[in-house]
Amino acid sequence: MAREDIVVGLDIGTSKIAAIIGNTWQGDPEKIEIIGVGITPSEGLRKGVVVDIDLTTAAIRQAVEAAELMAGVEIGSVYAGIAGGHITGQTSHGLVAVSGEGHEIKQSDVERAINAAQAISIPVEREVLHIIPQGFVVDNQDGIKDPVGMSGIRLEAYVHIITGAVASAQNLLKSIYNAGISVEDIVLEPIASARAVLPKDEKWMGVVLVDMGGGTTDTVVYKDGALHHTAVLSLGGDHVTNDIAHYCKITPQEAERLKRHRGCALVDLVDQNDTIPISTVGGVRKPRYITRQDLAEIIQCRMEEFLSLIGQEIYKSQLLVPAGVVLTGGTALLDGLLELAEQTFPCPVRIGYPRPLKGLTEKVNSPIFSTGVGLVLYGAMERYSEPKRTFIKGTNVFEQILKRMKDWFQDYI
Ligand SMILES: Nc1ncnc2c1ncn2[C@@H]1O[C@H](COP(=O)(O)OP(=O)(O)OP(=O)(O)O)[C@@H](O)[C@H]1O
Numbered sequence: 001m002a003r004e005d006i007v008v009g010l011d012i013g014t015s016k017i018a019a020i021i022g023n024t025w026q027g028d029p030e031k032i033e034i035i036g037v038g039i040t041p042s043e044g045l046r047k048g049v050v051v052d053i054d055l056t057t058a059a060i061r062q063a064v065e066a067a068e069l070m071a072g073v074e075i076g077s078v079y080a081g082i083a084g085g086h087i088t089g090q091t092s093h094g095l096v097a098v099s100g101e102g103h104e105i106k107q108s109d110v111e112r113a114i115n116a117a118q119a120i121s122i123p124v125e126r127e128v129l130h131i132i133p134q135g136f137v138v139d140n141q142d143g144i145k146d147p148v149g150m151s152g153i154r155l156e157a158y159v160h161i162i163t164g165a166v167a168s169a170q171n172l173l174k175s176i177y178n179a180g181i182s183v184e185d186i187v188l189e190p191i192a193s194a195r196a197v198l199p200k201d202e203k204w205m206g207v208v209l210v211d212m213g214g215g216t217t218d219t220v221v222y223k224d225g226a227l228h229h230t231a232v233l234s235l236g237g238d239h240v241t242n243d244i245a246h247y248c249k250i251t252p253q254e255a256e257r258l259k260r261h262r263g264c265a266l267v268d269l270v271d272q273n274d275t276i277p278i279s280t281v282g283g284v285r286k287p288r289y290i291t292r293q294d295l296a297e298i299i300q301c302r303m304e305e306f307l308s309l310i311g312q313e314i315y316k317s318q319l320l321v322p323a324g325v326v327l328t329g330g331t332a333l334l335d336g337l338l339e340l341a342e343q344t345f346p347c348p349v350r351i352g353y354p355r356p357l358k359g360l361t362e363k364v365n366s367p368i369f370s371t372g373v374g375l376v377l378y379g380a381m382e383r384y385s386e387p388k389r390t391f392i393k394g395t396n397v398f399e400q401i402l403k404r405m406k407d408w409f410q411d412y413i
């Protein structure tokens with residue numbers, strides 16, 4: 001297999017770091033094959049943001065080595081995910097006059113319109129991460145995806161601009177770079193997850209993807225095939241675990257075990273006579289018991305808060321989403337969450353698994369791997385797209401990456 005066929009997705013999450021190696025077979029999306037998966041617990045992040053570079057670097061190295069061993073290849077570069085409460089998205093609009101012969105719209109006019117839409121003021125401590133065109137309007141005719149070749153006098157571009165804190169992006173890049181790995185691109189995690197989980201038709205109809213991890217809950221809304229709304233909330237499954245530890249007076253490890261194996265997000269679904277023994281801190285006192293209903297009440301209370309905040313984001317987007325809400329990320333595995341979400345949202349809800357690929361697909365067949373698999377799909381598409389982006393390597397990697405992210409890109413669906 002040729003080295004340029006290898007694309008690696010590196011999901012640096014609050015709970016785990018996952019390195020997923022894909023063989024892209026010259027970019028044919030039907031042939032992408034998962035050939036290596038490495039996963040390690042993550043300890044250097046809080047709420048999706050790197051707070052300890054050394055711990056993060058060590059975990060990245062471990063995950064990458066495990067994936068390399070499985071695949072029998074050496075990794076040189078990765079596509080990495082970024083998230084955290086510092087991320088914000090906004091839609092902007094740019095207008096230009098088309099002055100060429102016959103008023104035929106050229107690629108350069110499209111670029112001018114997109115550049116005009118980028119003229120928004122961004123504070124110095126923030127950086128543009130993605131610029132994603134949503135659609136174009138030619139002489140008041142809207143809903144145009146590719147205006148090149150059309151005739152018109154006024155060309156308007158609508159773009160979704162995602163920004164994040166420079167320091168957070170730099171710490172993420174530093175952690176990867178210190179592990180001896182180059183970065184080909186940083187991708188907003190829910191955009192990557194959407195690539196793995198959402199089929200094209202859902203993106204056209206209108207759909208909400210919610211990636212509920214350990215430290216962040218990322219919400220993106222797609223409509224007419226384009227990204228229209230982004231929100232990253234600093235809330236995740238770790239809050240549920242902490243609630244259980246607090247109310248039951250047990251260690252976070254015990255609370256995590258209880259949540260995963262006996263937890264339920266909907267009180268009505270559990271038997272009121274079902275009791276669970278819980279070990280006390282230090283294990284010296286008499287064993288205690290809680291009912292499964294009490295445990296479910298703690299979880300439901302927190303999950304109702306999450307779902308209500310997600311509902312607010314959907315409302316803010318002002319979009320109709322007939323394809324409903326797709327829940328992914330590790331917290332989507334919580335028993336009873338689907339039923340609670342169905343009671344909360346007035347639209348269909350499903351749990352999103354990464355779409356099956358070839359190779360070791362069963363190893364990544366969990367909502368936990370949606371971001372990692374999506375990064376491989378994103379990387380494969382970008383690697384073989386035109387115009388080719390330059391490979392980033394060298395010492396001033398931060399500047400190069402951040403500069404390149406200012407380029408707009410088509411969020412291929
Ligand atoms: N079977 C399960 N039931 C309930 N919760 C689960 C289950 N498996 C994992 N989780 C929860 O999922 C969360 C981890 O999910 P995930 O791996 O998607 O997070 P992450 O990507 O590391 O974090 P983030 O994206 O927030 O930075 C943890 O809070 C964990 O408790």
Ligand SMILES: [Mg+2]
Pocket residue numbers: 013014189211213214329371
């Ligand atoms: Mg995640």
